[in-house]
Amino acid sequence: MKNHYQLLIIGGGPAGLAAAVTAANQGVSCALLDEQPAPGGQIYRSIESVPEQRAQTLGAEYRRGKELAAAFRECNVDYFSETRVWSLNREREVGVLHKDKSKIITADQILVASGAIERPVPFPGWTLPGVMQAGAGQILFKSAGVIPDDGVVLAGSGPLLLLLAWQYMQVGVEIKAMLDVTPLSNNLLAMPKLPKALLAHHYLTKGLVYQRDLKRAGVVTKIAVSDLRAEGEDNLHAVCYRHLGREHRIETDLLMTHFGVIPHIWLTQAAGCKHQWDKSQQCWRPQHDKWGNTSIEGILVAGDGAGINGAKSAEHAGRLVALQALFALGVLSQEERNKQSANERKCMQSERHIRPFLEAYFAIPQTILATPDKDTIVCRCEEITAGQIREAVANSHADSNQVKYLSRCGMGACQGRQCANAVAHIVADAGGQPVSAKSHFRGRPPVAPLTLQQLASLEEQR
Amino acid sequence: MFKQLPNDAAEKVEVILNQQTVLVPLGTTVAAMALAQGLRATRTTPVSGAKRAPFCMMGVCYDCLMIIDGQANQRACATYVRQGMQVETQQGVGPLLGDVL
Ligand code: FES
Numbered sequence: 001m002k003n004h005y006q007l008l009i010i011g012g013g014p015a016g017l018a019a020a021v022t023a024a025n026q027g028v029s030c031a032l033l034d035e036q037p038a039p040g041g042q043i044y045r046s047i048e049s050v051p052e053q054r055a056q057t058l059g060a061e062y063r064r065g066k067e068l069a070a071a072f073r074e075c076n077v078d079y080f081s082e083t084r085v086w087s088l089n090r091e092r093e094v095g096v097l098h099k100d101k102s103k104i105i106t107a108d109q110i111l112v113a114s115g116a117i118e119r120p121v122p123f124p125g126w127t128l129p130g131v132m133q134a135g136a137g138q139i140l141f142k143s144a145g146v147i148p149d150d151g152v153v154l155a156g157s158g159p160l161l162l163l164l165a166w167q168y169m170q171v172g173v174e175i176k177a178m179l180d181v182t183p184l185s186n187n188l189l190a191m192p193k194l195p196k197a198l199l200a201h202h203y204l205t206k207g208l209v210y211q212r213d214l215k216r217a218g219v220v221t222k223i224a225v226s227d228l229r230a231e232g233e234d235n236l237h238a239v240c241y242r243h244l245g246r247e248h249r250i251e252t253d254l255l256m257t258h259f260g261v262i263p264h265i266w267l268t269q270a271a272g273c274k275h276q277w278d279k280s281q282q283c284w285r286p287q288h289d290k291w292g293n294t295s296i297e298g299i300l301v302a303g304d305g306a307g308i309n310g311a312k313s314a315e316h317a318g319r320l321v322a323l324q325a326l327f328a329l330g331v332l333s334q335e336e337r338n339k340q341s342a343n344e345r346k347c348m349q350s351e352r353h354i355r356p357f358l359e360a361y362f363a364i365p366q367t368i369l370a371t372p373d374k375d376t377i378v379c380r381c382e383e384i385t386a387g388q389i390r391e392a393v394a395n396s397h398a399d400s401n402q403v404k405y406l407s408r409c410g411m412g413a414c415q416g417r418q419c420a421n422a423v424a425h426i427v428a429d430a431g432g433q434p435v436s437a438k439s440h441f442r443g444r445p446p447v448a449p450l451t452l453q454q455l456a457s458l459e460e461q462r
Numbered sequence: 463m464f465k466q467l468p469n470d471a472a473e474k475v476e477v478i479l480n481q482q483t484v485l486v487p488l489g490t491t492v493a494a495m496a497l498a499q500g501l502r503a504t505r506t507t508p509v510s511g512a513k514r515a516p517f518c519m520m521g522v523c524y525d526c527l528m529i530i531d532g533q534a535n536q537r538a539c540a541t542y543v544r545q546g547m548q549v550e551t552q553q554g555v556g557p558l559l560g561d562v563l
Contacts, residue, residue, distance in 0.1 A: 035521065037542060042520050049489050051469050117522050127525075129503045129515035130463065136519035139539075144487070144494035145467035171467070234513045235502045253463050253502075264522070380517075380525060383509040413524035413535070449524075449535070 001080060001098060004106050005031045007325050008094060009077075010085050010267065011113035013041020014065070014311045015303025017072040018318030019111055019325075024075035026331050031078040031107075033085055033096060039069045041115050042135070043311045046143040054145055057170045059163075061311070062142070068315065087445030088112070088271040090296045097450060101457045109298050109325040112268055112286075113318060114305035116261040119283065120418040121156075121364065122371045122378045122386065125230025126257070134164050134258035141167065148173050148254050153239045155179035155228055156258040158362045159207060164256070166210040169217055176252055178214070178221040179241055181228060181259075183365050190361035197357035200350065222248075226367075230255055259364050263305045266417065269443035271299060276437050280359045281308050282369070283421070284440050290345075292321035300325060309352050316348035370429035371422055378426065379419040381412020389423060390430045398431030400424050400439045413449070416441040466490070466498040475545040486543045493519060493526045493538035496549065504528050504538060505552040528552050 007023050009016045012034030020032045040047040044065025047055075055063050072079075080098055087095030092110055096103045118133045125131065134154065140146040151174035154161055165175055197204060214221065227242040231249075240249045262283035265275060274287045274295035285307040292300040302321040303314035320341045327337040371378055374387030384407050392403045400423050403409055409423055410416030416423075424439035446455075472487035479499055486495045493516040496504050503513035505527050516526035521540040530536040531548050534556025538549070 035540065046489065049472075051471060054467070117520065118518060120523070127512065127514065127517075129513050132516065133518050136517060136539075139519040140464070140494050140497065144490040144498070145469055146464050146490075146494045146498045147467065149463060149465040380514075380523065381507075383507060383512070413527070414522060417522045418518075449537075 001031070001078070001096070001103060001105060002029065005029045005078070006107065006329050007031075007109045007111065007322075008033070008105070008107035009111045009113060010034075010088075010094075011041065011115055011303070011305065012036060012039045012072075012081070013043055013113060013115045013303060013314065014068060015115075015305070015314040015318035015321075016041070016111070016113035017068050018315040019113065019302060019322035020077045021071045021075045022319045022322035023326060024077050026326055028326065028329055028331055029078075031080060033080050033083045035082065035084055037081050039072050039079075039081075040065050042139065043115075044069065045139055050142065051145070054142075058142060058167060064311075084448045084450075085267060086448040086450050088267050088299070089445075090272055090299075092298050095445060097448070097454055100454060102450065102454050104458065107298075109300065109328055111292070111300045111302060111318075111321055111325060112305060113301070113303045113314075114264040114267055116304035116308060117264045117417065119259045119262045119364070119421060121257070121259040121368060122376050122419075122422050123228050123230070123257075123368070124373050124376050125232065125236070127377050127380055128230050128232050128236045129234070130232065130236025130253050131230045131255045131257065134160055134256045135261070137256045138164050138167070147171055150174075150253060151176045152254040152256055153177050153179065153250055153252045154256050154258075155181065155225070155239065155241070157182040157364060158258050158260045159358065160261070161258040162207060162210045162214075164258075165214055165219065169214065169219070175214070175219045177239075177250055178219055179225040179228065179239070180221060180223045181225050181364075181368060182223065182362060184224050186361050186363055189363070190357050193357040193360050197354045200354040203354045228257075259368070260362060261304065261308055262421065263307060265305065266415065266443055266447045268294060268299070268301060268305070269440065270445050270447045271296060273299060273301075274437070275440065277435050277439070278307060280356065282364060283308070284437065291324040292317065293324070298328070309348075309355060313348050313351040316344045316351065320344040320348065366425070366429065369422065370425040378422045379407075379409040379412060379416075381414050381418070382408045382410075384409040384419075386422075386426055389426045393427055393430035398427060398433065400427050401442055403427060404441055410441045415443070415447065463500065463502065464497045466494075475543055475547075477543050478546075478548045480550055488543065490543050491519075491539050492528060492530060492536075492541045492543060492547070492549055495543055496528070496538060501551070503551070506554055508554040511554065527556070529556055
């Protein structure tokens with residue numbers, strides 16, 4: 001690994017890979033750093049090694065990753081897999097952990113393509129073994145062919161839940177129930193956005209096909225479910241919920257939930273990039289212009305880490321932002337950048353037609369986001385409950401960071417990745433101020449775990 | 463709870479999971495292996511001793527911390543199996559308190 005690159009790409013998902021292919025062979029020194037052992041990110045996880053039959057089951061959208069990964073392997077960039085980025089600052093110094101050694105490298109242009117994480121939404125019992133995120137179920141399937149043995153309950157809201165149910169059905173996994181928490185009132189809010197969404201009707205059609213197939217297979221789907229609860233002592237035993245005014249209980253040892261995805265912003269946050277609260281997407285995202293420039297010169301964002309738009313859009317955005325980086329490096333003229341990116345922008349925009357509809361249709365109600373049950377653990381690491389957070393707010397700490405200092409909420413190993421959203425919603429609910437850019441925990445390096453020994457290895461470099 | 467679909471093409475390695483030797487296809491994460499082997503909980507929490515298991519499988523929840531080759535606090539979902547790897551369920555902070563920043 002060199003000490004300096006003209007372009008450094010962080011993340012090997014669709015945006016990062018597409019950016020690398022665009023920037024390669026342009027005569028700039030370029031490196032791509034990624035935590036995974038192979039290219040693809042979470043969406044195309046294990047795409048190079050997946051057995052053909054499994055790839056077929058996972059669908060054409062997943063298989064698209066094969067071409068992308070192949071093009072990346074062909075291209076001329078320094079690729080560092082199993083490499084962890086633990087810090088980034090406005091001087092564009094990047095703290096990297098590679099082969100158990102720390103290193104600080106610099107770059108003229110840095111593209112953060114950090115992707116998305118699942119929106120963590122606390123509900124009673126969500127910390128029990130046997131409760132997982134739906135994305136986790138999908139990663140287990142993609143990367144290792146590990147699937148539920150004894151049936152699964154799927155609950156929450158959003159397209160991924162439907163996709164996972166359908167994929168599971170293809171390999172004979174018993175779906176004990178699909179519990180959709182999307183409130184019926186979302187239909188009304190989403191309707192005005194439908195005409196635009198019809199421009200990307202293939203997404204809608206696919207959703208309808210999945211629904212039809214599940215119905216034909218006899219999968220029980222309950223809509224407008226509320227009061228989701230996981231029960232058990234040491235492990236999950238049952239899932240409880242309310243439907244049409246009545247309490248229900250399903251015995252199961254596995255529950256997978258999904259409440260949408262949000263950008264993974266820990267790195268851009270630690271760097272000090274300005275972020276904003278996106279009301280429609282119900283998440284924070286780094287502020288950026290139409291070329292992917294953040295508030296810090298030379299730090300760019302593309303893909304779901306910049307705002308949720310899906311894998312196809314991420315690919316176009318990756319190319320577009322790479323062209324911008326090449327322009328900033330003086331390799332491309334403004335005219336060339338504009339010309340080469342025009343089609344990418346067009347494709348990116350048409351991919352996004354569906355988003356406003358999806359965002360309105362699958363919006364998670366405040367009553368779920370703000371964790372009403374006071375005994376529910378919100379901070380999984382430090383085991384801080386919603387009640388303790390509300391108490392802190394009542395003691396005039398109506399600010400997420402004050403709540404953090406007072407309660408230790410967000411100070412555990414995950415550094416608030418799992419509770420930051422819920423804390424912001426609870427603080428807003430209890431304190432009467434809407435969630436804003438300021439409601440996020442302040443992030444500090446290292447943003448990934450690092451032993452003192454690994455940190456000390458920095459010295460050897462000098 | 464989980465099973466692993468057979469993959470004849472994948473090379474298998476021996477991993478020692480809580481003193482038991484198991485045969486696992488290469489390319490499997492430690493977390494996936496533990497779940498496929500029927501392990502329900504992979505650690506207990508330092509705060510209350512509650513049982514936990516992998517939750518996100520993508521390296522962001524830190525609920526899958528296990529002891530891997532003697533090193534505590536390793537994310538099992540971000541670590542891939544290797545021949546001869548030793549994996550143990552972690553109790554609380556594990557034996558190497560304070561090693562992770
Ligand atoms: S399961 Fe979440 S970090 Fe490993």
